Amino acid sequence: MQKCPRCGAISYAKELEKNLKVCKSCSYHFSLSAPERIAVTVDEGRFFEYDADLKSLDPLEFPDYKSKLKKDMEKTGLKEAVVTGEGTIGGFPAVIGVMDSRFRMGSMGSVVGEKIARAVEQAATKRYPLILFSASGGARMQEGVLSLMQMAKTSAALERLHRERVLFVSVLTNPTTGGVSASFSSLGDINIAEPGALIGFAGRRVIEQTVRQKLPDDFQTAEFLLKHGQLDMVVPRTELRQTLIKILELHANGGNDDGKRPSAL
Ligand SMILES: [Zn+2]
Numbered sequence: 001m002q003k004c005p006r007c008g009a010i011s012y013a014k015e016l017e018k019n020l021k022v023c024k025s026c027s028y029h030f031s032l033s034a035p036e037r038i039a040v041t042v043d044e045g046r047f048f049e050y051d052a053d054l055k056s057l058d059p060l061e062f063p064d065y066k067s068k069l070k071k072d073m074e075k076t077g078l079k080e081a082v083v084t085g086e087g088t089i090g091g092f093p094a095v096i097g098v099m100d101s102r103f104r105m106g107s108m109g110s111v112v113g114e115k116i117a118r119a120v121e122q123a124a125t126k127r128y129p130l131i132l133f134s135a136s137g138g139a140r141m142q143e144g145v146l147s148l149m150q151m152a153k154t155s156a157a158l159e160r161l162h163r164e165r166v167l168f169v170s171v172l173t174n175p176t177t178g179g180v181s182a183s184f185s186s187l188g189d190i191n192i193a194e195p196g197a198l199i200g201f202a203g204r205r206v207i208e209q210t211v212r213q214k215l216p217d218d219f220q221t222a223e224f225l226l227k228h229g230q231l232d233m234v235v236p237r238t239e240l241r242q243t244l245i246k247i248l249e250l251h252a253n254g255g256n257d258d259g260k261r262p263s264a265l
Helices: 013-018 034-041 065-076 110-126 141-163 204-211 222-227 237-254
Strands: 048-050 082-089 092-099 130-136 168-177 190-193
Touching: 034 082, 034 092, 034 130, 034 237, 048 110, 082 110, 082 237, 092 110, 092 237, 110 130, 110 141, 141 168, 168 237, 190 222, 190 237
Parallel strands: 092 130, 130 168, 168 190
Antiparallel strands: 048 082, 082 092
16 A cells, blocks of 8 residues: 555555556556556567766765665665666657656766666667656766766767757656756756656755845745646656657657758758
């Protein structure tokens, strides 16, 4: 049994899973792990993972970092906070990256940045559309400036992908904050978010203290950002796969590789 944190409705775990972990009473979106997200996104759950063995080091010898990494690996069965690879969605091949907020709050250390940059490069080489699902607390404080550098690295890799005219769809899930919101997750050709997702750079209190103003209640929600032009769509999880298929289909038929109009036109 699982209790909805928003409306308090109690549902069977199995039923909740069948509904993609969306509350049937109030549509609250429970968070999905990376393996769960992949399973409900790619065709028949078939996924070929990239760089599965890439593991974080402890370059700054930050107290307890190694033991925290080890604990998160045991808890999640993952080596890092992002899983990247390729699969098909509705028959369309795509390079896919999924962050997992259970691992160090989905923070972006060197390995997360590196895996995302490599996935972007794979998408550029194979000319497969790239789809990244973000869920992140921001920078990985235990990696200091090395963590911040990942913002530049992933953004630069995406700029090259953009010049190659390969589609990038960013899917922002709850929460997408800090350095991830300020880098790759906001750089999609199409930026989609799940309903109710918290998306923003700094936290509400920090901003309120800085600007000395009270912020609206829905500030930093997906719906607020959609209203203010920072997102293209807010799509319920139960419609997300179909939406992605539609986008991939439009893209496959619309533009050919060199970005020119199809010769038939
Ligand atoms: Zn609910």
